[in-house]
Amino acid sequence: MVQDVLREPAKAVTFLVLDVRPGSEDTARDLLADVAGLTRAVGFRVPDDRLSCVVGIGASLWHRLYRLPVPRGLHPFRGLSGARHTAPATHGDLLFHVRARSLDLCFELVRQVMRRLAGHVNVRDEVQGFKYFDERDLLGFVDGTENPSGPDAVAAVTIGGEDPAYAGGSYVIVQKYLHDLDAWQALPVAEQERVIGRHKLSDIEIPDADKAPNSHVAVTTIVDPDGTERQIVRENMAFGSPAAAEFGTYFIGYAGTPDVIERMLHRMFVGEPPGNHDRILDFSTAVTGSLFFVPTAEFLEDPSPITSHPAASADGSLGIGSLRRSRT
Incomplete structure (x- = not known):
């Protein structure tokens, strides 16, 4: 069996990051099982609402x-510091x-997870994301x-034959970005399009010759040097609180x-060339x-x-469904 990494776009998401308290490893391992x-x-x-949960394990917890x-x-995530912007670890x-397609299912599953882990974990971050109109960010x-x-x-x-003991698995990086919407909305649409590299209304990519x-x-x-474009799968979601003037994108890349x-x-924060x-990043700040x-x-x-890395390779794959089309 594989974790449900690839699936149709969700309308509601909860991202939960936890630290396991010393001495609570057995409880955490039992919950993961x-x-x-x-x-x-x-x-x-509500089977039609397609609830799913993918679990990732951090380096400091593995052993x-x-x-x-x-x-x-x-x-551990490698933080980055460029001339103007920082990606914190x-x-x-x-x-x-x-x-899921509805937030109530996400809420209930997280409630059950936290009930099992009560007294054994510290919450690092919890973010509830939502589909924003026609798959747009804020x-x-x-x-x-x-x-x-x-x-x-x-x-x-x-992961394939390069790490056969863990073939069929994956890696995921998450970052929470907060947007300065006032500064962003002060830009003319044409300048916003130069920042993104796409036309705002149509979502058509600006030709390379004209792209900043x-x-x-x-x-x-x-x-890559041989011309191969490297690919990842992004499952980003919008989040925010108008009352708190918090507007953001939760980046998640598999x-x-x-x-x-x-x-x-590295290209985003440091630059190639530096x-x-x-x-x-002049309008969106990474905070995690x-x-x-x-x-x-x-x-x-x-x-x-x-028990160890076997010599023979093993094939694996992850659940396939319609994919969210995300950007950062």
């Missing part, structure tokens, strides 16, 4: 839970990415159209190796940053079959 069953039980109430080799791409032992642009689909999406997010080199689209397009997302973030930072390993559902239920 049961999370698929909890998801089925809660989702059975506390398992006496197993560390997945080869798992390490924030701690997190566990990530729960809970999605900056007013469609939140991307470049996610891969079908087999390409599976290939983009799935520090536009978001230009900076986040990763191409990949078979974290290095493609890490290079993307100084050519992503102009969207964490990296997690996403094991298969079989591993969460019973990690005992894995």
